[in-house]
Amino acid sequence: MLKFVSFRFASAVVTLFIVITATFFLMFLVPGGPFLSERVNQQTLDAMNKRYGLDKPIYVQYGNYLKNLLQGDMGISYKRRGYTITEIIFEKFPVSARMGALAILSALIIGIPAGILAAYKRNTIIDRIIMVICTLGIALPSFIISASLLYIVGMHLKLLPTIGLAKPQNYIMPVFALSLSPTCYIIRLLRSGILDVQGQDYLKTARSKGLSERKVMFKHAMKNAIIPVITYLGPMTAGVLTGSFVIEKIFSIPGLGKYFIDSIEGRDYTMIMGTTIFFAAILIAANLIVDILYCVIDPRIKY
Amino acid sequence: MKRLLAFILAGAMVFAASACSNNNAAPTQPPAAESTADNSSAPTDAPATSEAASEPVQADASKELNIFLATTPETIDPNLGSALDSGNYSNHTFEGLMRYKWDGSGVEPGMAESYTVSDDGLVWTFKLRDSLWSDGQPVTADDFVYSWRRLVDPDTAAPYAVDMGAFIKNGMAVTEGQVPKEDLGVSAIDQKTLEVTLENPCPFFEQIAAFATFSPIRQDTVEANGDNWTKTAETFISNGPFKMESYATDDKMVIVPNPGYWDAASVVPEKINFLFLSDDNAALAAFRSGELDYQDVPPEEEVLALKNDGFYGDTPENGTYYISFNTQKAPLDNVLVRKALTLAVDTQFIADTVRNGNVKPAEAFIGDGFYTSGHSEPFRGQWQTYVSPSKYEENKALAQQALADAGYPGGEGFPKLSYLYNTNSTHAVIGEALQDMWKNVLGIEIELRSAEWATVLQDRRNGNFDISRNGWIADYNDPVTMLNLFTSTSGNNDGKYSSAEYDAKIEASNRETDPAKRDQLLHEAEDILLGQDWALAPIYYYTISWAINPALKDWGVTPLGYKFFQKAYKE
Numbered sequence: 001m002l003k004f005v006s007f008r009f010a011s012a013v014v015t016l017f018i019v020i021t022a023t024f025f026l027m028f029l030v031p032g033g034p035f036l037s038e039r040v041n042q043q044t045l046d047a048m049n050k051r052y053g054l055d056k057p058i059y060v061q062y063g064n065y066l067k068n069l070l071q072g073d074m075g076i077s078y079k080r081r082g083y084t085i086t087e088i089i090f091e092k093f094p095v096s097a098r099m100g101a102l103a104i105l106s107a108l109i110i111g112i113p114a115g116i117l118a119a120y121k122r123n124t125i126i127d128r129i130i131m132v133i134c135t136l137g138i139a140l141p142s143f144i145i146s147a148s149l150l151y152i153v154g155m156h157l158k159l160l161p162t163i164g165l166a167k168p169q170n171y172i173m174p175v176f177a178l179s180l181s182p183t184c185y186i187i188r189l190l191r192s193g194i195l196d197v198q199g200q201d202y203l204k205t206a207r208s209k210g211l212s213e214r215k216v217m218f219k220h221a222m223k224n225a226i227i228p229v230i231t232y233l234g235p236m237t238a239g240v241l242t243g244s245f246v247i248e249k250i251f252s253i254p255g256l257g258k259y260f261i262d263s264i265e266g267r268d269y270t271m272i273m274g275t276t277i278f279f280a281a282i283l284i285a286a287n288l289i290v291d292i293l294y295c296v297i298d299p300r301i302k303y
Numbered sequence: 304m305k306r307l308l309a310f311i312l313a314g315a316m317v318f319a320a321s322a323c324s325n326n327n328a329a330p331t332q333p334p335a336a337e338s339t340a341d342n343s344s345a346p347t348d349a350p351a352t353s354e355a356a357s358e359p360v361q362a363d364a365s366k367e368l369n370i371f372l373a374t375t376p377e378t379i380d381p382n383l384g385s386a387l388d389s390g391n392y393s394n395h396t397f398e399g400l401m402r403y404k405w406d407g408s409g410v411e412p413g414m415a416e417s418y419t420v421s422d423d424g425l426v427w428t429f430k431l432r433d434s435l436w437s438d439g440q441p442v443t444a445d446d447f448v449y450s451w452r453r454l455v456d457p458d459t460a461a462p463y464a465v466d467m468g469a470f471i472k473n474g475m476a477v478t479e480g481q482v483p484k485e486d487l488g489v490s491a492i493d494q495k496t497l498e499v500t501l502e503n504p505c506p507f508f509e510q511i512a513a514f515a516t517f518s519p520i521r522q523d524t525v526e527a528n529g530d531n532w533t534k535t536a537e538t539f540i541s542n543g544p545f546k547m548e549s550y551a552t553d554d555k556m557v558i559v560p561n562p563g564y565w566d567a568a569s570v571v572p573e574k575i576n577f578l579f580l581s582d583d584n585a586a587l588a589a590f591r592s593g594e595l596d597y598q599d600v601p602p603e604e605e606v607l608a609l610k611n612d613g614f615y616g617d618t619p620e621n622g623t624y625y626i627s628f629n630t631q632k633a634p635l636d637n638v639l640v641r642k643a644l645t646l647a648v649d650t651q652f653i654a655d656t657v658r659n660g661n662v663k664p665a666e667a668f669i670g671d672g673f674y675t676s677g678h679s680e681p682f683r684g685q686w687q688t689y690v691s692p693s694k695y696e697e698n699k700a701l702a703q704q705a706l707a708d709a710g711y712p713g714g715e716g717f718p719k720l721s722y723l724y725n726t727n728s729t730h731a732v733i734g735e736a737l738q739d740m741w742k743n744v745l746g747i748e749i750e751l752r753s754a755e756w757a758t759v760l761q762d763r764r765n766g767n768f769d770i771s772r773n774g775w776i777a778d779y780n781d782p783v784t785m786l787n788l789f790t791s792t793s794g795n796n797d798g799k800y801s802s803a804e805y806d807a808k809i810e811a812s813n814r815e816t817d818p819a820k821r822d823q824l825l826h827e828a829e830d831i832l833l834g835q836d837w838a839l840a841p842i843y844y845y846t847i848s849w850a851i852n853p854a855l856k857d858w859g860v861t862p863l864g865y866k867f868f869q870k871a872y873k874e
Contacts, residue, residue: 038775039466040462041793043794044464047460080377080552082532088552155592163589249581249582252578252581258553
């Protein structure tokens with residue numbers, strides 16, 4: 001186990017290094033630059049590039065960047081003057097993380113009981129209703145859900161505020177939009193997981209020993225049925241984080257997601273690197289944690 | 304889940320019902336049209352509309368405004384700002400020697416009480432008023448000297464260092480590192496007297512003195528806090544009508560009146576929330592739900608609905624949407640080809656159909672809103688225009704003739720060129736319209752090429768295009784802000800148009816002290832640019848548009864696009 005974790009950690013570092021290098025050189029291949037704008041004339045542009053070291057050859061810039069990065073310095077934003085990249089990430093990510101955590105939490109809290117319910121009431125009207133809603137929830141992209149909520153609940157019914165996260169009720173619409181698809185996915189995975197193990201021999205044995213149905217369910221069936229859900233947790237974390245880019249934009253939430261896109265549009269090189277490294281690290285960590293969770297839940301899985 | 308679905312369906316029905324009854328809202332009144340001389344008391348006896356009655360208004364809510372102009376600016380440091388990105392915030396929190404009149408009708412003395420100009424037009428002496436910074440200290444001439452030197456200092460790397468600094472003696476030389484910043488033509492004679500020496504006589508320097516980058520800056524806070532000085536209310540010391548209460552990127556900037564401001568008595572709002580939203584449609588939802596009182600530039604596709612509901616307004620802006628020709632590249636190096644391409648465009652159609660009649664088709668490069676050097680009348684006036692949108696049939700014939708004269712009768716043998724624009728639905732539709740007109744009228748094929756903004760900027764600047772969408776909004780209300788683009792040394796001369804005759808006219812106008820003669824030179828320059836060389840194809844004059852809560856009164860807008868809320872209130 002320790003060997004596995006240290007191996008995975010080492011490969012994570014290599015992955016991250018490749019991500020950094022590839023992103024760094026790719027972003028300089030794209031035309032444009034952080035200070036180029038309609039309003040800036042050439043003398044000023046040259047002066048600004050020089051001041052921020054962007055006039056140096058790219059390999060020199062790459063070397064400088066790596067050197068600073070190893071010291072924990074991600075540099076300053078070219079577009080938001082006066083802000084460092086770490087400052088922006090530490091200010092904005094908690095907002096995205098809070099929303100993401102709420103979405104993951106509500107997906108689990110709603111998804112797991114609903115999945116069990118659907119499996120146990122299979123082919124009844126309850127199961128059918130849950131499944132229809134799930135199909136819709138997975139098929140509809142989150143931006144359509146968000147825009148519809150914004151339009152109906154925010155703009156016309158005026159029931160909930162549409163911008164920012166100032167009050168608790170601000171969270172309702174974005175968290176709902178963000179968690180709908182993962183919730184539905186969990187329901188479907190759990191339902192089919194339970195149905196798969198239902199007919200298996202070890203459950204028959206458990207039942208024939210006279211165990212209560214509840215004990216059969218939670219002690220024996222769930223252990224196997226939940227594994228697909230756990231596998232899904234990694235991509236789900238990724239999905240919630242990347243999905244939040246759009247949702248943050250629609251609900252005007254001051255999170256980190258918009259910087260991921262805006263920095264590329266604005267050629268804010270240091271910000272592009274900062275967000276890429278940060279999100280890559282989170283994804284790698286999420287997948288690592290999922291792999292470790294396997295071992296904890298199912299002792300048969302060994303690395 | 305089921306209940307939620309029912310709730311959403313019910314919501315949809317309620318919306319459908321309310322949409323029908325929404326159309327009878329009161330029509331909006333033009334802003335700034337009715338300026339109340341006495342603004343000390345907000346009217347309280349206005350008849351309550353049905354909408355106001357359903358939303359009880361708190362006592363001070365009428366003086367708290369929620370304004371959306373744009374997403375978080377790159378900076379709110381006046382020296383580092385570039386025009387509209389930060390100008391509106393600087394104009395509310397800072398004030399230069401001159402200030403824009405709140406109703407958009409020009410400039411008037413701000414921090415300066417009075418000024419005198421030397422006979423050669425080069426030395427301007429400003430007498431400062433007694434006014435206080437937001438921390439209670441007096442505004443001095445040294446604050447201006449520090450700020451202006453900081454603006455042109457190459458270490459500051461300010462985007463407008465050259466554009467604005469070049470007006471001041473040695474400004475350009477300081478930015479280029481040839482002379483120290485202490486040689487800049489600005490000095491404090493005493494605490495209340497500032498002497499400014501210009502590089503060239505500039506009849507519109509009052510306007511330049513109102514430009515936000517020339518605001519005074521406090522040396523102590525900048526030196527103590529570095530770039531962080533703009534981030535908190537404690538360190539963001541300002542001298543304008545308002546001071547910062549709080550600032551959060553991607554969220555909002557909250558400003559409250561600055562009690563030490565010399566004209567504090569005329570400031571009406573008790574609080575302004577400038578919201579920083581990153582999506583126009585999200586902003587519109589907030590406007591529709593009543594969370595915003597004002598939205599700048601609502602989405603084009605929503606304009607009609609906003610108009611019907613009485614929430615839309617617009618006014619001409621000093622700026623022109625135009626097409627750049629790469630004049631260094633065959634066959635666009637031929638003036639006849641450029642003339643043909645220009646005259647073949649039905650600008651009336653683009654204005655009426657693509658832009659829904661919200662813009663005015665351009666007849667020249669300098670729009671109707673520009674002033675003469677004497678400031679008193681429109682520059683355009685009786686002077687000739689170059690393209691007449693109402694005579695499109697004649698223009699078509701002229702275009703076909705010009706193309707034939709250039710050696711491509713009926714478009715025969717004309718190489719396939721591309722039209723570059725930045726990805727955006729409006730630009731795309733205009734591109735398609737142009738493609739269609741050029742094919743139908745001239746018989747030539749143009750390929751459309753779209754790219755995202757930063758790529759288009761780079762390609763245009765590098766001359767990596769044939770024909771390209773372009774546009775320019777004036778920095779100040781004088782034709783030279785537009786005409787400067789086409790001098791052969793201009794960094795924004797994307798088509799690399801180069802004419803010694805044109806450069807000479809602009810250069811002469813820079814040295815001319817007689818307003819009438821200067822206007823004449825500028826007109827002659829435009830005649831060369833359009834009537835003679837067809838260096839660009841003007842399409843339409845820009846419009847400033849907004850969605851507004853009809854209860855919002857006494858706010859102002861200038862033809863440069865600045866918005867003013869220091870006298871605004873909600874009825």
